[in-house]
Amino acid sequence: MDFALTDDQRDLASAAARLLADRYPVDRVAALAESGDADPDGWPYLRRQGWCDPELPVVEKGLLAQEAGYALAAVGWWSTVGLAHPVLVAAGRDLPTGPLTLAWQDDPDTGQGTRAEQRAGTWRLTGRRGLVTEAAGATALVVAADTDTGPALFLVGAAADGLTVAPQPALDRLRGAALLRLVDTPAEMLVGPEAAERVLTDARRHAGTLLACEAVGVARRALDLARRHALDRVQFGRPIGAYQAVAHRLADGYVALELATSLALRACWLVGAGPDDAAPDEIAQAYAEAVVAARQAAVRACEDAIQVTGGLGATWEYPLHWWYRRALWLDSFDTPTADHLATLAGHLLHGRAQPARPAA
Amino acid sequence: MHLRDTPQEAAFRRDLRAWLAEQVPRHRDGGAPGDWTKALHAAGYTGLTWPAAYGGRGLPPTYQGIYAEESALAEAPDHSNVIGLGMVGPTIVSHGSPEQQQRFLEPILSGAYVFCQGFSEPDAGSDLAAVRTRATATADGWRVTGEKVWSSYAHQADWCLLLARTQPDSTAHTGLTCLLVDMRSPGVQVLPLRQSTGDADFNQIVLDDVLVPRDCVLGPVGEGWRIAMTTLAHERGTFGITLTARLTVEFDRLLRTVRDLGLADDPTVRAELAELHVQLQALRWTGHRTMATLARTGKPGPESSVLKLHWSVTNQRLAAFALRLLGPAAVLDGPDSHAAGHWQHLRLRSRANSIEGGTSEILRGIIAERVLGLPRTR
Numbered sequence: 046m047d048f049a050l051t052d053d054q055r056d057l058a059s060a061a062a063r064l065l066a067d068r069y070p071v072d073r074v075a076a077l078a079e080s081g082d083a084d085p086d087g088w089p090y091l092r093r094q095g096w097c098d099p100e101l102p103v104v105e106k107g108l109l110a111q112e113a114g115y116a117l118a119a120v121g122w123w124s125t126v127g128l129a130h131p132v133l134v135a136a137g138r139d140l141p142t143g144p145l146t147l148a149w150q151d152d153p154d155t156g157q158g159t160r161a162e163q164r165a166g167t168w169r170l171t172g173r174r175g176l177v178t179e180a181a182g183a184t185a186l187v188v189a190a191d192t193d194t195g196p197a198l199f200l201v202g203a204a205a206d207g208l209t210v211a212p213q214p215a216l217d218r219l220r221g222a223a224l225l226r227l228v229d230t231p232a233e234m235l236v237g238p239e240a241a242e243r244v245l246t247d248a249r250r251h252a253g254t255l256l257a258c259e260a261v262g263v264a265r266r267a268l269d270l271a272r273r274h275a276l277d278r279v280q281f282g283r284p285i286g287a288y289q290a291v292a293h294r295l296a297d298g299y300v301a302l303e304l305a306t307s308l309a310l311r312a313c314w315l316v317g318a319g320p321d322d323a324a325p326d327e328i329a330q331a332y333a334e335a336v337v338a339a340r341q342a343a344v345r346a347c348e349d350a351i352q353v354t355g356g357l358g359a360t361w362e363y364p365l366h367w368w369y370r371r372a373l374w375l376d377s378f379d380t381p382t383a384d385h386l387a388t389l390a391g392h393l394l395h396g397r398a399q400p401a402r403p404a405a
Numbered sequence: 406m407h408l409r410d411t412p413q414e415a416a417f418r419r420d421l422r423a424w425l426a427e428q429v430p431r432h433r434d435g436g437a438p439g440d441w442t443k444a445l446h447a448a449g450y451t452g453l454t455w456p457a458a459y460g461g462r463g464l465p466p467t468y469q470g471i472y473a474e475e476s477a478l479a480e481a482p483d484h485s486n487v488i489g490l491g492m493v494g495p496t497i498v499s500h501g502s503p504e505q506q507q508r509f510l511e512p513i514l515s516g517a518y519v520f521c522q523g524f525s526e527p528d529a530g531s532d533l534a535a536v537r538t539r540a541t542a543t544a545d546g547w548r549v550t551g552e553k554v555w556s557s558y559a560h561q562a563d564w565c566l567l568l569a570r571t572q573p574d575s576t577a578h579t580g581l582t583c584l585l586v587d588m589r590s591p592g593v594q595v596l597p598l599r600q601s602t603g604d605a606d607f608n609q610i611v612l613d614d615v616l617v618p619r620d621c622v623l624g625p626v627g628e629g630w631r632i633a634m635t636t637l638a639h640e641r642g643t644f645g646i647t648l649t650a651r652l653t654v655e656f657d658r659l660l661r662t663v664r665d666l667g668l669a670d671d672p673t674v675r676a677e678l679a680e681l682h683v684q685l686q687a688l689r690w691t692g693h694r695t696m697a698t699l700a701r702t703g704k705p706g707p708e709s710s711v712l713k714l715h716w717s718v719t720n721q722r723l724a725a726f727a728l729r730l731l732g733p734a735a736v737l738d739g740p741d742s743h744a745a746g747h748w749q750h751l752r753l754r755s756r757a758n759s760i761e762g763g764t765s766e767i768l769r770g771i772i773a774e775r776v777l778g779l780p781r782t783r
Binding site: 046047048049050051054104268272275276283284286287288289292293295296297299300303304305306307308310311314315318322331334337338383385386387389390393394 | 690
């Protein structure tokens with residue numbers, strides 16, 4: 046076993062970190078968040094940098110996601126590469142050059158979903174999809190809809206007839222939520238009912254694994270902000286980082302970050318290894334474990350950072366709350382933590398547990 | 406990055422597991438102290454990572470990690486020379502004279518010389534540099550007087566790696582020297598230290614004018630602090646993997662308790678079990694990450710403090726949860742209680758986890774200062 050980043054992987058991560066630090070300094074992140082817009086030129090830029098290369102292994106994508114979380118890069122990269130690309134790959138399609146997203150959740154307000162009907166050889170979608178991420182800049186959307194024989198996945202152009210993308214006020218302004226309304230909207234079937242459920246599960250797991258990495262990046266940034274402040278802020282004649290109450294809080298945050306990093310990288314490796322090298326149960330559990338640990342680490346790091354930065358950390362002007370908002374988004378998006386824990390408990394207590402003992 | 410054993414590692418693990426399955430039941434009940442060490446030595450499982458020139462097998466640290474993991478999972482008996490093999494031996498490899506290497510290394514491997522460690526004192530715990538045990542130069546070497554505490558295996562040990570103050574007016578880290586003390590020397594007395602569990606895993610060592618010959622000074626006189634730090638760094642090498650594997654054994658036992666008590670469908674019990682499992686997996690994979698760092702750089706990374714710190718929190722959480730599951734019956738102990746008092750014992754014993762081998766406060770301080778670069782907090 047060799048559970049360490051290779052030199053190439055380290056280089057990839059540090060190059061990504063430099064690139065994002067240049068492009069998204071804190072004041073730019075705050076300005077983009079205030080306006081609620083994605084960086085208009087961010088997508089082609091990241092594409093040129095190879096961030097959308099379909100050959101990128103999951104561990105490498107996880108490293109990029111960590112850096113994206115650290116920088117809070119305002120680009121629809123995660124929705125495209127994390128959620129939508131796996132569906133297109135499963136469908137045997139070439140990857141479009143523009144940003145994409147995937148819409149599969151019902152409108153949380155009305156509970157309404159989407160129906161698909163085929164008329165005169167063309168599929169048409171009617172209904173709603175809610176909580177759609179990074180839909181504003183997308184050139185096309187992958188939409189889940191129910192056919193008479195079960196759920197299927199479709200491709201819908203952003204300018205298709207009868208499609209309305211309504212952005213909704215969101216906790217994390219850098220990853221907005223949108224409500225899709227579809228009225229007889231023409232669509233192309235990507236994956237039929239025979240495989241759609243599996244493909245959607247795989248895409249969500251792939252994207253969720255990258256989110257665990259993003260959460261690790263958020264936690265690391267929050268810890269860095271707190272650490273910087275603990276070194277600079279002087280009270281009672283000493284930098285506050287010289288007080289154990291502050292230093293030990295940050296040390297505990299570092300512990301949570303390291304533990305979450307291990308599980309996030311492991312989940313990337315297993316998701317990337319696929320069913321030939323990893324049992325499906327092992328992948329499912331590693332994913333749940335990574336998500337639970339990374340969410341907790343991100344929220345905790347942000348809350349600790351708010352405490353350490355004192356009154357400053359509780360203001361709008363200090364940028365920390367943008368990372369906190371992302372952490373809260375990560376803590377809530379898709380499968381709730383309680384459901385991940387229930388899945389793990391099911392594996393542990395009903396004989397399907399991945400042994401904590403290594404295979405020999 | 407690769408998360409599976411190499412074919413060679415897998416073969417090593419398979420052979421070791423088969424050997425443990427056969428040998429552990431024979432040694433678990435009874436047997437003289439040191440028998441287990443001798444059996445391991447005969448089978449070639451001691452000194453895995455030691456250089457071949459010193460009788461080791463010269464294997465990469467990953468093999469020591471596999472050994473640590475599998476023997477803990479197999480609930481192998483306590484290895485009576487764990488300090489000699491894991492800490493003192495590597496220190497002698499790094500800092501010993503050729504004569505000391507010749508004299509001590511082979512007997513450490515074979516178990517002929519069982520070692521203990523004499524670092525902590527009644528007034529030198531976390532503040533190890535406050536050592537007061539005094540060594541005075543004589544014509545033949547050094548005369549040592551003082552008191553050491555929390556010494557594991559001292560009652561079985563042939564030798565002790567002792568930290569003593571050789572420069573009378575020195576303070577803190579200076580003026581300390583590491584000595585190899587024959588435990589059968591006149592003036593050495595070993596007394597058991599009884600813990601809150603009732604067990605006596607540790608000892609007090611009283612030294613009264615004990616003669617230590619000059620050739621038993623390890624490393625230069627006055628450089629004892631640096632030598633002792635090497636020893637403690639070795640302690641952190643694979644110990645995190647051992648601790649995590651022992652926690653895995655406890656977690657499996659916890660699952661049995663949950664089922665036996667009919668609590669397997671209780672949603673709050675299930676949620677806490679799953680949370681504990683996440684922590685256990687996080688420790689396990691962080692242990693593997695530490696091992697990979699050790700294999701690449703030759704020294705454990707900062708993750709190793711993380712492991713000890715979080716292991717103690719998780720072991721304590723598990724022990725508290727297990728005892729809570731017993732409800733009012735938790736007040737019993739011994740043969741009348743569930744699992745023969747195992748959880749009562751673990752609950753009491755686990756409180757020391759955040760104290761022994763580096764208190765949590767010291768470990769947090771190490772992370773804050775050395776990893777996060779914060780100012781000294783004292």
